Amino acid sequence: MNVRKKVLIITYYWPPAGGPGVQRWLKFVKYLPDFEIEPIVYVPENPNYPIVDNTLSSEVSQDLKIIKHPISEPYKLASIFSKNKSKTISKGIIPDKKKQSWIDKLLLYIRGNFFIPDARIGWVKPSVAFLSDYIIKEQIETIITTGPPHSLHLIGLQLKERLGVKWLADFRDPWTSIGYHKQLKLTKKSELKHKILEKQVLNTCDQIIVTSLTTKKEFQSITNKPIEVITNGYDVESMSNIELDTKFSISHIGSMLSKRNPEVLWRVLSEMVNEYKQFSNDLQLNFIGLLSDNVQATIQKYNLSDYINNVGYVSHEEAITYQKKSQILLLVEIDSEDTKCVIPGKLFEYMVSNRPIIALGPKQSDVETIIKETNTGNYFYYDDYESLKQVLLNHYDAFQRKALQSHPIGLQKYSRKSLTKQLSTLI
Numbered sequence: 001m002n003v004r005k006k007v008l009i010i011t012y013y014w015p016p017a018g019g020p021g022v023q024r025w026l027k028f029v030k031y032l033p034d035f036e037i038e039p040i041v042y043v044p045e046n047p048n049y050p051i052v053d054n055t056l057s058s059e060v061s062q063d064l065k066i067i068k069h070p071i072s073e074p075y076k077l078a079s080i081f082s083k084n085k086s087k088t089i090s091k092g093i094i095p096d097k098k099k100q101s102w103i104d105k106l107l108l109y110i111r112g113n114f115f116i117p118d119a120r121i122g123w124v125k126p127s128v129a130f131l132s133d134y135i136i137k138e139q140i141e142t143i144i145t146t147g148p149p150h151s152l153h154l155i156g157l158q159l160k161e162r163l164g165v166k167w168l169a170d171f172r173d174p175w176t177s178i179g180y181h182k183q184l185k186l187t188k189k190s191e192l193k194h195k196i197l198e199k200q201v202l203n204t205c206d207q208i209i210v211t212s213l214t215t216k217k218e219f220q221s222i223t224n225k226p227i228e229v230i231t232n233g234y235d236v237e238s239m240s241n242i243e244l245d246t247k248f249s250i251s252h253i254g255s256m257l258s259k260r261n262p263e264v265l266w267r268v269l270s271e272m273v274n275e276y277k278q279f280s281n282d283l284q285l286n287f288i289g290l291l292s293d294n295v296q297a298t299i300q301k302y303n304l305s306d307y308i309n310n311v312g313y314v315s316h317e318e319a320i321t322y323q324k325k326s327q328i329l330l331l332v333e334i335d336s337e338d339t340k341c342v343i344p345g346k347l348f349e350y351m352v353s354n355r356p357i358i359a360l361g362p363k364q365s366d367v368e369t370i371i372k373e374t375n376t377g378n379y380f381y382y383d384d385y386e387s388l389k390q391v392l393l394n395h396y397d398a399f400q401r402k403a404l405q406s407h408p409i410g411l412q413k414y415s416r417k418s419l420t421k422q423l424s425t426l427i
Helices: 020-035 054-059 074-076 083-090 100-113 121-138 151-165 180-184 188-204 213-220 263-275 277-280 295-302 315-323 347-351 366-374 385-400 416-426
Strands: 005-010 035-043 066-069 142-145 165-169 207-210 228-230 247-251 283-288 309-312 327-331 355-359 375-381
Touching: 005 020, 005 121, 020 035, 020 054, 020 416, 035 121, 054 142, 054 315, 066 121, 100 188, 121 151, 142 151, 151 165, 151 188, 165 188, 165 213, 180 295, 207 213, 207 416, 213 366, 247 315, 263 283, 263 295, 263 355, 263 385, 277 283, 283 315, 283 327, 315 347, 327 347, 347 355, 347 366, 355 366, 355 385, 366 375, 375 385
Parallel strands: 005 035, 005 142, 035 066, 142 165, 165 207, 207 228, 247 283, 247 327, 283 309, 327 355, 355 375
Antiparallel strands: none
């Protein structure tokens, strides 16, 4: 009988945390035992999660060893100024520059310059002291840190230097090149400190894991350490047959932030509503998650407000139900150079829902490549008016014939179990 290899996974997000940050390692941990690896998960004892989804706790195995240590969260202190504003910033949602109040500016300045790399920096020192003893006692040879928050990589850095353990650094998002980084009102000194810490982490760990090819290329300019791309993926969800919406529903799952606002889509839909009477009776826009005021105002400008079904945040299980019953799934990314590397976790769940995807985002993005490779939908740029309208007309025609569906190919490599197998070879 093989002896299972122990691996310590250091993560901030863990059930009952909701949102995309928790899914990746929840699923890796689920399947690692199938590859003779025993995961031990280290998480904060008293975290201040911006989104909670209690249904995810049922996915955690009773046999899993979870160790916890207290964390001091500055967002609790920041809520003295404004509870809503501190919660919004802790979600990574930064108000539009023109609409920022003096409290927004102050909180961003403090967050950016006093907490480097992020607001969980205070957990590093106590975690290193606590985990040093634990690693020696349990004879653990391999640790994995996952960020954001990237301060967790500093725990890995210090444990590597102190104990010489094998260390894998997993980047669910880039560090200094992520879109919101530029909005943190960093001083030149703070910006330099981020760069120094990023370089130190990338050059000290034994193995880097990233979720996109674009991030791999970016990191290759900073380090010669081995970099493996392990994307997010889909899990097999056992659900009874879900009936499709009777409306021509276009559903967006997740946060629809102010800059994630494809005006070209609202314009096309507005024209179709005016041109086709039946279409105006059938259209429904589902927003499952946060819908920003800015996006709502733009939709209103195109006289589409009556078609909005603003559901708000739901559990992961409910989100999957919405995906499977929607006629079309909408994926929108900010049209920016910084977002070419962003591959939302929901993309892979979209891909196995058997519903066609309409995606809008920047040119030459990793999402565009994956959608084309898997034949799961259509990808458009923010100026693709004619082709977007034609595809939507084709989809509506198929909907009327009850023949609207996607025809995916080669999805197996994105299954959570296949991705965990890839991870297990690195461990």
